[in-house]
Amino acid sequence: MTQKPWSQDQAAARALFDELKCHGDWRPPAHGWLATFSREFEPCVPFHRPRWHQLLDLLGPSLRYLFRFYLRKRFIEKKRPFIDGLVHVPHEPVYGVPLGGLGCGSIGRGFRGEFRRFQLVPGLYEYAQPEADCFIVNLRRRGGTVFQRALVFRNFRKPALAGWASGLPEESCAYLGLYPQSWTVYRLPYRGVKLLCRQTSPIVPHDYKDSCLPVALFEWRVENATDEELEVSLTFCFKNGNGTSADAAGGASVEPFASTGNDDGQPGAVGGLIHQQINGMACTYGVAAMPGDNSSVTIWPRFDPSTNPSLANRLWSSLINTGRLIKWPPTAASSESEAKLFAGTATKSGEEVATAVCVSSRVPARSSVDSAKFCLAWHLPNVRFRSGEQLYTRRHTRWFNGSQSEATIALIRYSFNRLPNWLESISNWHNSVLNDSRLPDWFKSAVFNESYYLSDSGSIWLDGGDTNDWHSQDGRWRCPVKAEMGLFAYLEGHEYRMFSTYDVHTYASWAFLENFPKLQIAIQYDFAKAAVDEDQTKVHWLVTNVRTGRNQRMCLPHDLGDPEDEPFIRVNSYIMMCSDDWRDLNPKFVLSVYRDWKLLPEHNTEYLADMMPITYDAWPMTGVSAYCAGLWLAALRATAEMSAVASADRASANEWRLLADKARASYLDKLWTGQQFRFDTGGRFNDTVMSDQLFGYWMLKTSQQDQAATVGEQDPLLPEQFVRVTMETVYRCNCLAQGFNGQMGLFNGGRLKNPLGPELRSIQAEESWIGVSYGVASLMLESGLAEQAWSCAAGTYETVWNDFGLAYQTPEAIFSDRRFRSLGYMRPLCVWALLRSARKSSS
Known part of the structure; x- marks a missing residue:
């Protein structure tokens, strides 16, 4: 299975985009995740119990x-x-490309245009959908309004917005997502007029300034198919808060602003600022538009979108009557009632506040016009985690500081100015994959859209605080990259709130290595520091039912902490079992260091010098196991090669090599069966086929710059024929066998003996881990099994994104009976390893 034909809905969505008369950079890409607004998905349910x-x-x-x-x-x-085992993240097949840069907080959007899934407080998500956060379109002909709608697709429930009309024919609207951008086409029910909205967030590989900015931009293009000129107004409304009851706590205020272009090259902007507190932290929203030569900008400074319909109805009526709102700054002729709108008084308890900005432009008959540009910014400069022991500043405050108003307006103007550069850089990034005819079409969508987790991961990118002093007393940590990057971490998952869980990050780190390698280096330094530190605070480990210290010296921690506690200071928030005894964390760290050293030569000298001096935890292994022993074997071989370079003691390198050779002989003798490597030698799963059994070998293989190179080319870690036979066995037993049928990708465990099929004795064995499927497919490509590789990966992607409807919330696992576990997970970022292997095998 390499390419499923488009569904009827996908074909209809593509047809709507193909109707557009777009040229140049406005033309939506040929690949991406497609859906009409009427799209429905096959039912699936979250995992509740084993x-x-x-x-x-x-x-x-x-x-x-x-x-x-x-x-x-x-x-x-x-x-x-x-981990909340009783209350799951809401399962809604509604999401689209999220908004915002890395580590600055994120705001989600549904593919039907709604704003939802706010993550502004570090590491914590709110899943409400504020109704007032929307766009409104108004069409006028010959001085009168002929059409006006809010571009939302359900009736407003708030009393204040009951007078607003909403809804369009869902089959006449379509969405295309290709992270970090999306395109939405609306075919309005008025004489074939069409709107196209392009949403862009500043995710630019290797740009460590712009990619951390808390902004998103929305550009609108109008196609007028009528024989008369139209005046088109587009209005962007946004309210305080994130949709929770705290929005009505009071204390929020609005500040209208107009900033003209000046000699610094920054464009002008007009809009409103919403000042508020979110979880006790000052946060300012900026909602603005950029005036153009053929457009005018007006605003509606404030209205209560919750309980008081007066100003909301006046806003709606103003658009119907004039196609505009209120000019800012106000003129001397402004009425007293209009003047009251500009008063900056704070809301009282029970009130909410919103602001709106409108762009009006004329569109000649039978033509298209770039109609409006809007910017949404959220400036929450100083943050604390729940324990409140440290105060941090977000990275973007290095360049955008001063008062809340000054910094937010500067962010907006900078974003408008940089937008052309971002569009060009993102287009080049996209085209490096989209224009590669050797790659399957579905994969061109997958590699970018799975990358949504780079920003929508509860990620934090911080400066300041005592924990940013990563220099040890002996001066060991002296890497300039770490000083430049500060602190960066991201959640294991939306439901698994632990920062940078290392055993999973090893898979996900390929996305950082390929696009933001300095962040990968910074994460490595944070774990290295945590490994040499020690915390003997007693913790009760729930699985083993024992109490030991939180973190032992020279044991790599499981994670960097819980956002509900104090990350970076108290690590190992995973209290189910003590990870000090896990056999995979330290070898994974060694293999990650080796890979970074091999593939990032610009960082290798200091990095290697600093770095040199187990997680299938619900699936028990007994005796020697293919997975852990293979990790150990690969780590020995990597250490031997690195120590030959980083150490003047050649004898030490030889000792590592001799130990690796001895381990290799034992590994082959005890585990090779002729068809695969045994899961283990002493447990009840010793006849199970584990998809990820050659993880260590895979890390070494993919760490080489080209397909021909292998570690110890004359003496490879494992016989290549053994690896190929193992991958064929995995494909046959874990993908094609009865119960899998090749349509859902690769499952973790299969049975080698009859009857072939799922390994149901362990929860994790019967799951398909999306990131592992991408990783094993990468090894299949490295082993010359292209057809099998693309079949496994395609089944995984198609099931999650197009059958289950879990787009932009890819879970950790799916089951063959249509269950899933842990929405929004980091491991699928491993798709970037699959791209690297595809490029190597093609070359």
């Missing part, structure tokens, strides 16, 4: 989780658990 025969192993830990941890955390400490 199968009955799987419960016995989990009963004790589950009870301890509930009574010793969960109830205390939720109801006594009033905090969110790092």
Whole structure:
């Protein structure tokens, strides 16, 4: 399975885009995630409980989780658990490309245009949909309004907005997502007039300034198919808060502004600022438009979108009557009632506040016009985690500081000015993949759209705080890259709130390595520092039911902390079991260092010098295992090669090499079966086929610059024929076998003995991990099994994105019975490893 034909809905969406008369950079790309607004998806349900025969192993830990941890955390400490096993993230097949840069907070959007899934407080998500956050279109002909709608697709429920008309024929609107951009086409029910909205966030690979900015831009193009000139007005409305009850706590205010262009080259902007507190932290929203030669900008400074319909109705009526709002700055002739709109008084308890900005332009008959440019900015400069022990500043404040108003307006003007550069850079990034005819079409969508998690991951990018002093007392950590990057971390998942979980980051790190390598280096330094530190605070580990120190010296921590606690200071927030004894974390760190050293030569000298001096945790392994022993073997070989370069002691390098050779002989003798490497030698799963059994070999193989190179080319880590046979076995047993049928990608565990099919004795064995599927497909490509590789990866992507409707919230796992686990997860970023292997094999 390499390419499913388009569904009827995808074909209809493509047809709507093809109707547009767009040229040049306005033309939507030929590839991306497509949907009409009427699209429906096959039902799927979240994972709630294991199968009955799987419960016995989990009963004790589950009870301890509930009574010793969960109830205390939720109801006594009033905090969110790092994993909430009882309350799942809402499953809604509605999401589109998110807004914002890296580590600055994110605002989600649905593919039908709604604003939802706000992540402004570090690491914490709110899933409400504020109704007032929307666009409004007004069409006028011969001085009168002929059409006006809010571009939302359900009736307004708030009393204040009940007078606003909403809705368009859903089959006449379509969405195309290609992160970090999206395109939405609206075919209005008025004489074939069409609108095209292009949404852009400043994600620019290797640009470490612009890519951290908390902004998004919306450009609108109008196609007038009528024989008469039309006046088209587009209005952007946005309210305070993030859709929770705290929005009506009071204390929010609006500040209208107009900033003219000047000699610094920054364009003018007109709009409104919403000043507020979110979780006790000052936050300012900026909603603005850029005036053009053929357009005018007016604003509606403030209205209550919740309970008071007076000003909301006046806004709506003003658009119907004039196609405009109020000119800013106000003229001397402004009425007293209009003047009151500009008063900056704060809201009272029970009130909310919104602002709106409108761009009006004339569109000649039978022509198209670039009608409007809007910017949304959110400036939350100083942040604390829940424990409040450290005050940090976000990275973008290096360049945008001063008062809340000054910094937000500067962000907006800078974004308008930089937009052409961003469009060009993003287009070049996209085209490096889209124009490669050797890649499958579906993959051209997958590699960018899975990258949504770069920004929509609860990520934080910070300066300041004591934890930014990563220099040890002996002066060991002296890498300039770390000083430049500050602190960066991102959540394991929207439901698994632990920062930079390392065993999963090893897969996801390929996205950073390819696009933001300095951030990958910075994360490595943070884990290195955590490994040499020690925290003997006693923690009760729920699975093993023992109490030990939180973090032992020279043991790589599982994660960098919980946003509901104090990350970077207290690591290892995963209290299910002590990760000090895990056998995969330290080898994964060694292999990541090796890969970074091989593929990032500009960082290799200091980095390697600093770095030189287990996670399938619900699927037990006994004795020697293919996965962990393979990691150890690969780490030994990598260490031998690195120590030969980084150490003057050649004897040390030889010792590592001899140890690796001895381990290799034992590995082959004990685990090779002729068809695969045994899962383990002493447990009940020793006949299971594990998809990811050659993870260590894969890390070494993909760390080479080209396809021909291997570690120890004359003496490879494993016989290449053994690797190829193993991958063929994995494909046959874990993808094609009965119960899988090749349509859902690659599952973690399969049975080698009859009957072939899913391994149901363990939860994780019967799951398909999306990121692992991409990683194993990468190794298949490296092994010359292109057809099998693309079949596995395509099945995974098509199931998650187009069957289940989990676009822009890719879960950790899916099951063959249409369940899923852990929405919004980091491991699928491993798709970038698949791209690297595809390019190597093609060359």
